[in-house]
Amino acid sequence: MATRIYGWLAGLTASSALQRLRNQTQSRGGAALAVAWEVELQQEVPSLVAAEEGRQAAGRGTQWVFLGCPGVGKGTYATRLASLLHVPHIAMGDLVRQEIDHSTFQGIQLANAVNKGKLLPDEVVLSLLLKRLERGAACGESGFILDGFPRTISQAKILDQVTDIDLAVNLRLRNDVLISKCLGRRICVNCGKNFNLADINEESGGEGSRIIMPPILPPQACLSKMISRRNDTEEVIKDRLQVFASENEPVEDFYQKQGKLLDFDVPGGIPETWPRLLAALGLEEKESMPHKLVT
Ligand SMILES: Nc1ncnc2c1ncn2[C@@H]1O[C@H](COP(=O)(O)OP(=O)(O)O)[C@@H](O)[C@H]1O
Structure with missing residues (x-):
């Protein structure tokens, strides 16, 4: 599949999709929002080719969603x-963490739910997503890869009414490894980059085959600036994995029925996984252009 820049937002900003998302946000509790927040394939390349053709015909950029447990990568x-x-x-x-960092009353309410490992109401995440898409549209962004949205069937249905998703990539990994990966997550408070201290080298037995995932260590400058996410405790992680399992299955089914689901079992660390993921997606790595960051 060729990698190119597409004029996705020609379609999105031409208001239709963004306006529909705006309408969805308002109709799904605009009043409550205004008060409380003020601010929610199976592995066959032919399906991907069809998705690519549909996307090109629509004259916009790639629109993919990434599904998968917390900590899966x-x-x-x-x-x-x-x-x-x-x-x-x-x-x-x-987007949720930025909202928590930047706001006061709303941020505290969000933080309470997030720290308990609970999903936030659809209205809240839709609103945050809408604001992000609008900021991107203003900067001429095209297409997207959504990570962590949709996480419920209602979110998937709303997104489906708003725009055509080309592909849902569903990353899968053993539960015991997921827990270790979540416990090993660190963020550098200075540069904001994510690292992972977990050094996974599990023999087979129990849940599956041997899996090797070396740590993703920070550079020297970040070493003393590393923090864990407040909700990455074992108790909360187990709770989140349970919430995830019950919420994600209907979302997988939803995209499966549309022929847009690509299930991908993460085989190990990045050097092993990345080329296999590219192959599963029918992509080749070429020199990429830096993307302008919208915060
Ligand atoms: N699509 C979503 N719907 C509802 N809440 C969400 C969604 N995405 C993220 N959140 C909230 O933000 C928190 C942090 O999200 P994320 O960084 O994806 O962490 P994790 O993958 O560990 O759950 C979640 O625990 C949840 O409270």
Whole structure:
């Protein structure tokens, strides 16, 4: 599949999709929002080719969603693919954290839910997504890779009414490894980059085959600036994995029925996983253009 820059937002800003998302946000609790927040394939390349043709016909950029448990590596691979495809990587968790950092009353309410590992109401995440898309539209962004949205069937249905998703990439990984990966997550408070201290080298037995995932260590400058996410405790992680399992299955089914689901079992660390993921997507790595960051 060729990697090019497309004029996706010609379609999106021409108001239709953004306006529909705006309408959805308002109709799904605009009043409550105004008060409380003021601010929610199976592995066959032919399906991907069809998705690519549909996207080109629509004259817009790649629109993919990334599904997968907390800690599976959605952020890592979505970021890389976004750079390769010249589209923005939009991570719902980042939008939520930015909201928590920047606001007062609303931020505290969001933080309470997030710290307990609960999903936020659709209205809230839709609103954050809408604001992010509008900021991107103003900067001429085209296409997207959404990471962490949709996470519920209602979110998937809303998104489906708003725009055509070309592909849903569903990353899968053993539960015991997921828990270790979540516990090992660190963020540098200075540069904002994510790292992972977990050094996974699990023998087979129990849940599956041997899996090797070396740590993603920070550069020297970040070493003393590393923090964990407040909700990355074992108790909360187990809770989140349970919430995830019950919420994600209907979303997988939804995209499966549309022939847009690509299930991908993460085989190990980045050097092993990245080329296999590219192959599963029918993509080749070429020199990518830097994407302008919208915060
Ligand atoms: N699509 C979503 N719907 C509802 N809440 C969400 C969504 N995405 C993120 N959140 C909230 O933001 C938090 C952080 O998200 P994220 O960074 O994706 O973390 P995790 O993958 O560990 O759950 C989630 O625990 C949840 O409270």
